[in-house]
Amino acid sequence: MISSIRLKKIVKKYTPEGFTLCINNLELSNNHIHVVAGSNGSGKSTLLRVISLLDSPDKGRIMFDNECVSPEQNGQKRLRKKIGFVMQNPYLFNMNVFENVAIGLKIRKYKRAETVSRVKKILVDFKIDHLSNQNAHKLSSGEVQKVAIAQILVWEPKVILLDEPTANIDAQSTLSIEKIIKQIHKTLDSLIIITTHSLDQAYRISSNTISLREGKVFN
């Protein structure tokens, strides 16, 4: 279990003249579902990329509980296996939906029977079991989003990062995914961070809202 993430003096710059993410001190715990709200270009996705260890910060350090991760340190591979990150435009592999959702479990060496039962269950929960044998490259953008979220939640990550997870999904599906996220937070005790444009969504699911503006946390 990862019960808290702390970002200390994080600086991430993509281009010399471009946008800079600059976070002095931010602590996130698994007691809440954290929603990061902000306009386009405010640094929401960059923040998630840094927390997911996909990108290393130029400066500063991230603490996962008491374990420190800084750009100079190794040992990120083990931590990365505990973090599930759904990007804004997720990529699904050129294989059927079932196989796509099962990849994360295969990587974690789950047994075949358990893999099958977990995948079947989550496909039903997400109401996409009818797409099980369909090639993922033939799905609509809303279906892609659902499969991508299922692909992560199926292996029950300790940290769940969702970058605008319901951006391409209809209202009814949005509510059902929000319900699943809340349920997972309750049952798994995972640390969940979601970015969104929608303040309504922030109010519905968040117990801690973080505002980002021009790369800085804004109160």
Next chain:
Amino acid sequence: MNYIIDGLKEALKIIFTMDKEFISIVGVSLRTSFIAILLAGIFGIPLGTWVGIGKFRGRGFMATILNTLVSLPTVVVGLTFYSLLSRRGPLGELGILFTPAAMIIGQFVLALPLVAAFSMGGVRNLGDRPFIAARLLGAGTLRSSILFFKEARFIVMTSMIAGFGRVFSEVGVSMMLGGNIRFYTRNITTSIALESSRGAFSLGIALGIILLMIAFVINLTLYYFQSK
């Protein structure tokens, strides 16, 4: 007109009776081309991928070099390796001039830039998203690379087939480095050149038919996998 029809009849007879010389010629072509394209794939696909999605200084220049080398004339490759492998050349001691090994080296050099350039173009369109997606699912570098190349399988296949087409149908390298030795280095294209220069069209036509049929089967296979 008659000699063409007679040639065609004789060609079909050669094919159906499985003439010994005909089998040897086709065998040499297939053997050398397959080995050359396999080697070109082993080196060319990673090279093309690196230039296609790698982030390093001079990437554009490398891409231009690869694209330029795609149209490398076969006789230039033949001549270069002839001078290197001939007795007086720096690699003369190897004693492989006029052997299938020399043909394979020349064909490998011909196919390498083509395979790399095709991979580069395809992989550039695909981008690094499959690799990142695999990383986000917790895969290490090796597993992410395997998943990436699984995604790029059509690109890989197309590159290999394009390269195979190039080496299977070339004549310059085979003639200069293989020497067109009967039952040893004589392949389909050098044989067609020889037979037609002697006015013996039947074997040339038979080999031409086989050349076309193999190209057709390979493209059909590619189409089958792409439509799956």
